[in-house]
Amino acid sequence: MAFKVIQSFKLKIEGDPTGIKETWNGPNVCNYTGFTCGTVPVFNQKTVAGANFNNRNLSGTHLTINEILVGLEDIVFFHANSNNFKGTIPVEASKLKYFFELDLSNNQLSGPFPNQVLAAKKLLFLDLRFNKFEGFVPPQIFTLDLDLLFINNNNLVPQKIPDTLGKTPALYLVLANNKFIGGIPKSIGSAKDTLLEVLFLNNQLTGCLPYEIGYLKKTTVFDVGSNRLMGPIPHSFQCLEKMEQLNLAHNRFSGVVPEAVCCLPHLSNFTLSYNYFTQVGKKCRELIKEGKLHVKMNCILDLPDQRSPAECAKFFSVPHKCPDEKSLTYVPCSKGIYGNELESSDMQLTTLTPELAPAHSPLGRSYGALAPH
Template sequence: MGITRTWNRADRNVCKYEGFACDYRPDFKRLSVAAADFNGYNFSGPDLQTKGLLDKLVDLAIFHANSNKFKGSVPDDIGVENIKYFYELDLSNNNYHGGFPTSVLAARQLTFLDISQQLPNNVGSTSALYLTFANNLFTGPIPNSIGRAKRLREVLLLGNNFSGCLPYEIGFLKTATVFDASCNKLTGPIPHSFACLTKIQILNLATNEFYGPVPEMVCKLPNLQNLSLSGNYFTQVGPECRKLIWMKRLDVRKNCIFDLPNQRTAQECREFFSKPRKCPNEKSLTIVPCSKNYGNAAAEFDQQSTVAAPPISYDALSPQNKPDTGVPSVAAINFNGYNFSGPDFQIQGFVDKLLDLSIFHANSNGFNGNVPNELDVQNINFLFELDLSNNKYTGGFPMSVLGATNLTFLDIRFNSFSGRSSKRSVQSRPGRAFP
């Protein structure tokens, strides 16, 4: 590209060299080399030695050299920590290898770092506002120390080979607006600490191996605009998360949520959950640092355990562990679209006898007749979903259903129920009508 031809050693005015820019240093009011921008210059080879260059440009504020072909190691003692106004370093999209130059993290004014190396354990020591490690070959877990980088506004970890479970310390990033760890090999549940990311606008965990329920507290984050969880193995979404799906702000395609469209096949989910999976930081995943009870494990229905559990149901009947006893029980029944018909299926004497049931779905069948009013589902402690929509039921609606203390979703649309409705309300999912 002929860039270096403009670097005339006879002309000592570096400000004229292509790729360099000068400005007046704030404290001395002296014209100095303030920026070096080599982005996309197609430089190659190990000849560019950052040590002996960067650390000698004591007035430098910005050094960009992305999308070149530099190789070799970046020295750990690069020396930029002594450059008073240095705040941007970009060495991405090169062929560097070896250890991450941890001395870079000591640069006092650093606000933007984009580099292709191994992620250090002390990454949280940085004062940067923007961390971009995207589209490299990083491996291993995300270091716990990331939670100490409390100035971070954007964290881009996408497109690497990160693995392991997310550290709960991410919940300390209270100023973060963007967190993107998509397209890695991360696994485990979403830590409850993510409920503390009150300024987060974009949260992307797509295309990994996350599992378990999607925490309701994450779906209630006040500034959340886009939550991408597609391409994982999540098994459950609650009412708050379903509101986001309805508003097209939550993407949960290609998961294992059996009552939603565009999910993985039953076989894919069975194969995934057939292998034992557990996070080493299991107990920490229920910690909510911003809660009054910080330090205590806050367990809610949406995440009873960090051990990988299969979807609530991919077969008609699915034994699960009852939350209060740990004894295997029938937790869910899914007859959706089974084309059952006739009055022979009697709900009374069936559903009300399954005292550990959480979910009963029988929509899009041909059931008809009456649903008995004395249906005793109010005695089922954990029942929170009842779906009888798209059938041919007639008669009065069984008001006893409203006595179910934990019911969060009720759908009886597209039947022929008649009579007066109760004044009592029940929380329903968006897009679902309660007559």
């Protein structure tokens, strides 16, 4: 069965710059480059369990994933980053019994957002970035039991991020470079037990940051750069004890940068450039000297490379108020005390020994999704 499916697929490939299909000869498909075989649990027999066409740049006038994906009935993973597949995801993919990973990033897929993936209940890994999908993202996408969801860089219509965001069990979530509008849903705090990295950058988000972001006790990367967000940094951000990379640059944030946020123990890159902040304290200034805090083009009078007084005056001549300003002083990790910023000693932080320190890389895993390859 797999032999016939692969040979039929081979005929549709017109461009094959790496010559992968030249290895697809003979009856033993387990020896074909790009295919992985495994044992079917129920029948204890070998079958094609995976396809990896990453960076092969395959092309063809009628090259789709339909026949190859659906035809390999026991497939576990299908990785096809950086090719020229057209069409969309077949509805029949939801019927695959062992299907856990689908990577179709950086292809020519188009049409409405593929709602058919909602029926693929066993998927753990869904990467649809850098395609031409249009329309709305269904709220149910955030209820799938995924570890990873990348849908950045598509042609989605302007829409609010669904409130179901907080139901996502995803560890890595990238919604960047689309046209999401409105605010970040307060429900995001409900993802506190799973969410490690989340990228909202380069959308059209507005409003103030909800204090519920402070519940994200496991999150190491949080990026809302290049949006239209405003208001102060919620005091709840001092509860983000695992945070390593925090990017709020290129927005309309203002006010005082909370000292307690600058005391977060793992913070290695805190970017506030191109906003309207007016004041930074002692600890934050230490981070500036260490190159961990970036405040270029704000309204901090005694620091270099700031906006002009006229530009700052113009911004502050118009009120910039948040709907629920009291909530922005709420610190959930201080047992509900309003207006009290925790000092670093109050957070019961210890000096990390090398074996306890988290592995750190210059860029989180999610940032890799911002490049097509």
